[in-house]
Amino acid sequence: MKSLVSALLLTFLAFNSYGLELPKQAAVAGGIVHIPLQGNSSTPPKVIYNKHRVMVVPSHNTPYQAKVDWVALVGIPLSAKTGQQTLTVDGKKQHFKIQGKQYKEQRLTIKNKRKVNPNPLDMKRINREKKEIITAIASWTDTDTPATQLLKPAKGPYSSPFGLRRFFNNQPRKPHSGLDIAAPKGSPIIAPAPGKVVATGDYFFNGRTVILDHGQGLTTMYCHMDQIHVKLGQLIPQGEQLGTIGSTGRVTGPHLHWGVSLNNARIDPMLMMVEQ
Ligand SMILES: [Zn+2]
Structure with a gap:
């Protein structure tokens, strides 16, 4: 099998x-x-x-x-x-x-304070989810024809670029590891290249999430989704709908957080994207 x-x-x-x-x-x-x-x-x-x-x-x-x-x-x-x-x-x-690169600063105000300073029970959940997410992001599948370019996964303006040095409610947090695309709740999200679903979940920070493995260490991640239309292990052709944009997890409004990783390193999705 x-x-x-x-x-x-x-x-x-x-x-x-x-x-x-x-x-x-x-x-x-x-x-x-x-x-x-x-x-x-x-x-x-x-x-x-x-x-x-x-x-x-x-x-x-x-x-x-x-x-x-x-x-x-x-x-x-x-x-x-x-x-x-x-x-x-x-x-x-x-x-x-x-070379050195100084990414810009971003300061955000999050109303739900638990999403900035989680309680001990939340921390247990966060650490469990972190393991699951990292394992999926670091997936490796052998293939002779890996994707090296990606379609834009959702229509809409870029609301937050990759790499921003972030402060939530004035507290320093990890830099922005993806690219944000703003669109109303319910807007479609598509697979930017063929791949396999290696994780789906409803996570504390990332909200409803899908992670795709495109082969040879290229994985992509879709966060804060409203609805998920795919299942773990499913093979997804390029362009197929993964679900819809939402505002689940730690957000200030509906948007897609799109993460792209090569060899388990979060990289700027713009480097691989061909806008259609
Ligand atoms: Zn984001």
Whole structure:
């Protein structure tokens, strides 16, 4: 049964038509770095960064094709320090550099004070949910044709960019790890690329949430949803509706919080998005 499911998933991912376009490069925390790799043309090198497998795609039809056969697409976490970074390529160390980037500040007022200063029972729930969410975000599925570009998952203006340094009721909290799209409650949210549902839930901060695995360490997350139309384990074609926009969890109004991760690093969704 498991092999049948994997075979079906591979078939789904093989239909992805964006495989050859690389995401935009930004060598900063929250960005993506292209690392051209020498190697055998039939077997991609195995790349590890911060203990996580890294997506490696063929260089065919990319600016790197004359020189190398493969390109690693490394997601850089928002917590990464400016300067030298290290990854391993088939076990051998290789270095690259990232520049500093100062993201803007954002100050928000949340009326429900428990969503800013949770009580001990809430904290138990939050820690349990955090484990479930991180496990789903860090999913790895082998595929020869991973998605490298994403459609915009909902119609509407961007209400809050990625990376903002956040203060809730004047208290510093984690930076904004996704991109917010504002739209009225009930507006559709679609899958930006083919994928598999690896988590659904109603979480303390994120509200009703769906997480999709697109293969090779690319996962996307949809938060504060009103309704969820998909089930855990379901294979979703590109463009299929996942559910609707809402205002569940820690919010100031209805919007979609869209998170995109590569090798378990939250990256700016704008780098992978093609606006349709
Ligand atoms: Zn957000």
